Amino acid sequence: MRGFGMPVAVMVTGVLIAATAFAISLFGYRRVVEPAGSMEPTFGPGDRLSIREIAGGQVNRGDIVIFTAGAWGDPDFELVKRVVGVGGDTVVCCDARKRITVNDRAVTEEYIKDDEGPHPNEEYTVQVEPGHVWVLGDNRGNSRDSRTEMETRTKGAIPVGDIKGVVVRAGGDKIVPTEAFTPGGSAGRAVPEQPEHRGGPAHSARRIHLPHQRRVALGGDSKAWCVMQIHAVPQRQGALVDKARLLPAGCLALSRLAGDIAGVKPHVVPVSTEDSPAVDGVANRAALIVNRTAQLAALEAPGGPVLTIGGDCGSDVVPIAVARFRFGENLGVAWFDAHPDLNTPSTSPSGAFHGMALRVLFGEGDPEFVASPRFAAWQRCSGWCAVD
Structure with missing residues (x-):
C-alpha cells in the first residue's frame, strides 16, 4: 500500500463493511454519480461511476476522465468527458462524414x-498544448466540453493536473474499451482491462491485467497499477456452533456488497460443502484441507491486493500465510477478533479450527495448516468474549 513503510494485512471480524470502505479508500478508488446526459449513450444521468484514480499524465486518447473545471472558470465543479487528444495532437472538426481527425487521421x-x-459540431482546428488534453462528451449535441470553452485561457483544453481519474465502470457495468484511435495508427488506446496504456513517454503507464476491476496504486515514480480482487471464501467447517450453517450465505452476501462498493465481481473460491470426521484434534480436518487447497490455488498469482471475505475465521489463515511468504518478516498483521484464536488441537475443547487460526500463523498446531515461515509470536489481547 502506498504511504506505508511495510505491507499490512488487515483481518476484521464483525466490521467488514467499514473495512471494505477503508481498503477501497486506501487503494486509490472512488465512486461518483453522473449528474447530466453529456456522455450518453455510454452512460446517462444517475449512473454510478467507478473511478480509478490516476495521474492525469497517464491518460490516453479514448479514456473517459473525471476532472475539475478550473480551466473553464469552475474550480469546484467536476465533469466527466472523453479524451480525444493529448499534448502535441492536432484535433480538427470535421471531415465530410462529420468525423474528427487527430493528427490528420480520421x-x-x-x-x-x-x-x-443544441451544441452541433462546428469547424475548428486546435493544437493541444503539452500537459493538456482535449475532451468531448459522447453526446456531442448536448455537452459542455472543450469545443464550448475555446475562449478560456487554455483554449478549451484541460490541464492534466486537473484530471482526477479514469471511469472504469458505469451503473455496475464495465466501460466498453474503444480502439477508435488505433486503426489510423494513432498511439494510445483506452483499454481499462488491458495491462498497458500505449502512448508517448508523457502519458504511458504499466498496468497488470487481472480478472477483476479494482485498480490500485503500487507506489514508485513509475505509477504502476494493479487490480484489487475480492475472494469470497464461504467456509463453515471451522466453526461448530449451530449458526455456522449461516456463514456461507453471509459470506456471499457481504462479498456482493463489497463488490458493489468497489465495482468488481467477487471470485467465489470453490470450497467444500461437506463435513468430515475429527482427526488429530481438528474437526472437519479433511474438508478444511480441501478448502485450504482451493484458497492456495486462487492465490497462486494474484498480482495485487486481495480482499478475502469468509466464512469462519479459519479462512483468514491462507491469505495471511501467503502474504507472509511473499513479503517476509516486514509484513505486519492487524488482527481484530472477539476471540483470541490461540488454541491448538491439544488445548481446544471443541476441535473447532476457527479457534486455532492465529496460533497456526505463529507456527504451532496441525502441521497441515501452520504458516511457513511463521510469524513471531507477539500479540496483544485486549479482552475477548470466549477463548473457543
Whole structure:
C-alpha cells in the first residue's frame, strides 16, 4: 500500500463493511454519480461511476476522465468527458462524414450519440498544448466540453493536473474499451482491462491485467497499477456452533456488497460443502484441507491486493500465510477478533479450527495448516468474549 513503510494485512471480524470502505479508500478508488446526459449513450444521468484514480499524465486518447473545471472558470465543479487528444495532437472538426481527425487521421467513434442537439459540431482546428488534453462528451449535441470553452485561457483544453481519474465502470457495468484511435495508427488506446496504456513517454503507464476491476496504486515514480480482487471464501467447517450453517450465505452476501462498493465481481473460491470426521484434534480436518487447497490455488498469482471475505475465521489463515511468504518478516498483521484464536488441537475443547487460526500463523498446531515461515509470536489481547 502506498504511504506505508511495510505491507499490512488487515483481518476484521464483525466490521467488514467499514473495512471494505477503508481498503477501497486506501487503494486509490472512488465512486461518483453522473449528474447530466453529456456522455450518453455510454452512460446517462444517475449512473454510478467507478473511478480509478490516476495521474492525469497517464491518460490516453479514448479514456473517459473525471476532472475539475478550473480551466473553464469552475474550480469546484467536476465533469466527466472523453479524451480525444493529448499534448502535441492536432484535433480538427470535421471531415465530410462529420468525423474528427487527430493528427490528420480520421477517427470513427462508435460510441457517440447521433443527434446534434443544441451544441452541433462546428469547424475548428486546435493544437493541444503539452500537459493538456482535449475532451468531448459522447453526446456531442448536448455537452459542455472543450469545443464550448475555446475562449478560456487554455483554449478549451484541460490541464492534466486537473484530471482526477479514469471511469472504469458505469451503473455496475464495465466501460466498453474503444480502439477508435488505433486503426489510423494513432498511439494510445483506452483499454481499462488491458495491462498497458500505449502512448508517448508523457502519458504511458504499466498496468497488470487481472480478472477483476479494482485498480490500485503500487507506489514508485513509475505509477504502476494493479487490480484489487475480492475472494469470497464461504467456509463453515471451522466453526461448530449451530449458526455456522449461516456463514456461507453471509459470506456471499457481504462479498456482493463489497463488490458493489468497489465495482468488481467477487471470485467465489470453490470450497467444500461437506463435513468430515475429527482427526488429530481438528474437526472437519479433511474438508478444511480441501478448502485450504482451493484458497492456495486462487492465490497462486494474484498480482495485487486481495480482499478475502469468509466464512469462519479459519479462512483468514491462507491469505495471511501467503502474504507472509511473499513479503517476509516486514509484513505486519492487524488482527481484530472477539476471540483470541490461540488454541491448538491439544488445548481446544471443541476441535473447532476457527479457534486455532492465529496460533497456526505463529507456527504451532496441525502441521497441515501452520504458516511457513511463521510469524513471531507477539500479540496483544485486549479482552475477548470466549477463548473457543
